[in-house]
Amino acid sequence: MTKAAMSGATTSGRSWSPPPFIKNPWLRWGIISSSILYLILAIASVNIDPARIARGLERGRSLFQAFLQPDFFTRGSDIVSGVVESLWMTVVATAIGVFISIPVGLGAARNMVPLPIYLVCRLLVALSRTFQEVIIAILFVVMVGFGPLAGVLTLAFGSLGFFSKLLAEDIEEIDSSQVDAIRSTGASWLQTIAFGVFPQVLPRMVGLSLYRFDINLREASVIGIVGAGGIGSTLNTSLQRYDYELSSAIILVIIALVMATELTSSWIRRRLQ
Amino acid sequence: MPVVLKNGSKTWQWRDRKTEWLNWLGWMAGAIVVMYCWQMIADRTNWSFVQDAPRQAANMIARGIPPRWEYMNQLWSPLWDTLTIATLGSVIAFFIAVPVAFLAAQNTTPHPIVRQIALLVIVASRSVNSLIWALLLVVVLGPGVLAGILAIALRSIGFTAKLFYEGIEEIDQEPVEAVTATGASSSQVLSYAIMPQVVPTIAGVTIYRWDINLRESTIVGLVGAGGIGIQLDASINTLRWGQVSLILLVIFITVFISEWVSAKVRELVI
Numbered sequence: 001m002t003k004a005a006m007s008g009a010t011t012s013g014r015s016w017s018p019p020p021f022i023k024n025p026w027l028r029w030g031i032i033s034s035s036i037l038y039l040i041l042a043i044a045s046v047n048i049d050p051a052r053i054a055r056g057l058e059r060g061r062s063l064f065q066a067f068l069q070p071d072f073f074t075r076g077s078d079i080v081s082g083v084v085e086s087l088w089m090t091v092v093a094t095a096i097g098v099f100i101s102i103p104v105g106l107g108a109a110r111n112m113v114p115l116p117i118y119l120v121c122r123l124l125v126a127l128s129r130t131f132q133e134v135i136i137a138i139l140f141v142v143m144v145g146f147g148p149l150a151g152v153l154t155l156a157f158g159s160l161g162f163f164s165k166l167l168a169e170d171i172e173e174i175d176s177s178q179v180d181a182i183r184s185t186g187a188s189w190l191q192t193i194a195f196g197v198f199p200q201v202l203p204r205m206v207g208l209s210l211y212r213f214d215i216n217l218r219e220a221s222v223i224g225i226v227g228a229g230g231i232g233s234t235l236n237t238s239l240q241r242y243d244y245e246l247s248s249a250i251i252l253v254i255i256a257l258v259m260a261t262e263l264t265s266s267w268i269r270r271r272l273q
Numbered sequence: 274m275p276v277v278l279k280n281g282s283k284t285w286q287w288r289d290r291k292t293e294w295l296n297w298l299g300w301m302a303g304a305i306v307v308m309y310c311w312q313m314i315a316d317r318t319n320w321s322f323v324q325d326a327p328r329q330a331a332n333m334i335a336r337g338i339p340p341r342w343e344y345m346n347q348l349w350s351p352l353w354d355t356l357t358i359a360t361l362g363s364v365i366a367f368f369i370a371v372p373v374a375f376l377a378a379q380n381t382t383p384h385p386i387v388r389q390i391a392l393l394v395i396v397a398s399r400s401v402n403s404l405i406w407a408l409l410l411v412v413v414l415g416p417g418v419l420a421g422i423l424a425i426a427l428r429s430i431g432f433t434a435k436l437f438y439e440g441i442e443e444i445d446q447e448p449v450e451a452v453t454a455t456g457a458s459s460s461q462v463l464s465y466a467i468m469p470q471v472v473p474t475i476a477g478v479t480i481y482r483w484d485i486n487l488r489e490s491t492i493v494g495l496v497g498a499g500g501i502g503i504q505l506d507a508s509i510n511t512l513r514w515g516q517v518s519l520i521l522l523v524i525f526i527t528v529f530i531s532e533w534v535s536a537k538v539r540e541l542v543i
Contacts, residue, residue: 018469039364042357046422052415060413085317088310095307130528131521134404134492138509143329145322148314222402226495229317239408247409255400 066244070252074245075238079253082231086220086257089151089230093220094213096152097159098205104160105167106193112171121164128161133219137228148229155216155223162215166208170201206272210265217261221254333514340522341515348504348523354418355500355527358490362425363483370430371475374437380449381441381467391434398431403489407498416497424493425486433482440474441467476542484535491524 022028072079107113107121128136133154140150140157174197182196224232231250238246276283288296375381377391407424414420444467452466494502501520508516 018465038360042361045353045357046361046418048419049415049417053413056413056415063409063412085313088313091307091310092314095303126529127525130488130525132488132492134495135505135521135524138495138505139333142333142509143326145319147318149318149323152314218402222404225404225408229314235405236408239412251401251405254405255397258400259396 063244067248067251069245070249071245072249072253078234079231079246079250082224082234082250083253083257085148086217086224086230086232089148089155089220090213090216093152093155094159094209094216096156097212097216098163098209100156101160101163101167105164106171106197108164108168109171111176112193112197121168125161125164125168128157129165133158133223134226137223138226141227146227146229151220151223151228151230154228155219158219159212159216162212163208167201167205170204171197174200203272207269210269214258214261214265218258221257336512336514337518339515340519341513342519344516344519345523348501348520351494351499351501351504352523352527354421355487355490355494355502358418358421358425358493358498358500359483359486361422362490363429363479363486365422365426366429366433366482367475367479369426370434370437373430374434374441375463377434378438378441380444380446381463391438395431395434395438398427398429399435400431401428403428404492404496407493408496411497416499418499421490421493421498421500424498425490428489429482429486432485433478436478437471437475440471440478444470473542477539480535480538480542484531487531488528491527 020028022031104121104124107117108125110118113121136157137150137154140153144150144153178200179192179196182192187195220230220232221235222232224230224234225236227233231254235247235250235254238244238250277286278284373391373394376383376387377395379388382388382391403424406427407420410420410424414423448470449462449466452462457465490500490502491505492502494500494504495506497503501524505517505520508514508520
């Protein structure tokens with residue numbers, strides 16, 4: 001600290017204040033004022049219709065009351081069949097997604113393949129990661145029709161981006177001396193991959209596939225809203241028919257299911273590590 | 274090391290016989306489960322539609338290229354709405370998540386019961402997808418941007434608060450003890466010893482969630498909660514594939530930019 005600043009601070013009693021988060025004052029006030037300006041513009045552009053909200057609150061109350069008394073039994077078979085379908089979709093999609101991700105993940109690792117293959121695989125990963133599962137689900141529903149198959153394709157495509165990216169990052173960080181050792185024994189490319197690369201990334205991959213299973217189950221309970229099978233379609237129908245007791249039962253079932261798989265998978269992952 | 278006798282000479286093997294068998298059984302069981310699930314899904318699929326899928330896809334792509342560029346004039350306003358939903362949703366979530374996180378962190382919570390309640394809030398918010406929140410809020414508030422903002426906010430509270438409180442629990446206790454030793458009150462300890470340590474985490478997590486929220490705000494419109502999803506839904510329903518491809522391109526670019534911004538900001542603050 002310079003002498004002038006010190007003496008300035010000591011003239012009228014000592015005081016200290018923490019240093020600002022962003023040091024450059026121009027940048028600091030520039031960011032603060034432009035964020036405030038943006039927030040004002042954004043809030044101004046939200047048009048709120050008080051009359052509609054007042055009407056909505058009445059419905060909100062009946063919705064809330066219905067949530068306090070969920071009806072699990074009147075249409076219990078619909079709930080069960082929706083949940084089971086979501087589970088099927090999750091299992092198949094996770095399996096397919098992980099299998100396709102292995103070659104794509106290898107291709108997206110810069111230290112494994114030539115540049116053209118790398119770029120193609122990275123593009124595939126970027127496409128899958130950019131679009132929400134729901135958007136992809138709509139496109140698949142148009143292609144293969146309503147039903148769980150569209151959901152499976154969607155979730156497999158979503159898992160592809162997630163899994164390949166993490167696999168590729170892992171492969172890029174492996175210990176290359178082990179790969180060199182295998183290669184120096186005269187192993188072919190495939191043997192190098194199988195004995196030099198995969199044993200190094202396998203433990204984390206098992207954990208990640210369980211984690212992705214979790215995510216897929218969450219998504220499988222939602223994409224039904226656009227017609228791709230699972231419990232989501234039942235939920236959407238029930239809301240449209242104002243059958244809020246059923247909706248609340250479905251949402252509670254989804255929450256319970258998500259929490260149960262999350263606990264199980266984190267328990268398994270902790271035991272694996 | 275597992276070694277077997279083959280033609281009188283010792284040969285190295287990867288695994289011994291028992292692990293080999295267990296491995297094989299595990300794979301077999303997994304394969305049976307997957308095949309069963311696949312069979313169930315296949316039973317519920319209309320295969321004549323699926324046979325038609327390649328033609329449908331080719332048709333979609335042929336009609337989607339080139340995108341209908343002049344439709345862009347009508348997309349600026351929904352794009353602004355999408356940005357508003359993501360940003361205001363993140364801001365609201367931030368203001369609720371910070372106090373919730375301090376109540377949920379073991380070292381800052383006033384009481385164990387308060388901690389359990391805060392954890393419950395976090396779990397409840399995390400377990401419900403933003404699209405489901407949007408469905409419910411559209412029923413209550415009517416279609417529009419407001420429902421989208423609240424749906425995004427409600428979903429983000431749990432995610433951000435969870436990462437915040439994990440960050441708070443990981444702080445270094447020494448500055449806290451040092452500031453306490455000067456006779457500081459608990460609010461002074463909070464602002465001079467705890468806050469400086471967690472601000473980078475809070476800033477990083479918030480901007481990361483904003484990036485995720487921008488992706489999610491592109492879809493809440495599908496159930497009527499504002500943003501570019503409304504245009505996407507309308508274009509798909511009327512089979513205007515030129516507009517659909519333009520919207521997808523716009524989403525791709527927006528998400529790309531937001532990911533870049535979020536990565537840059539996180540690099541700066543952490």
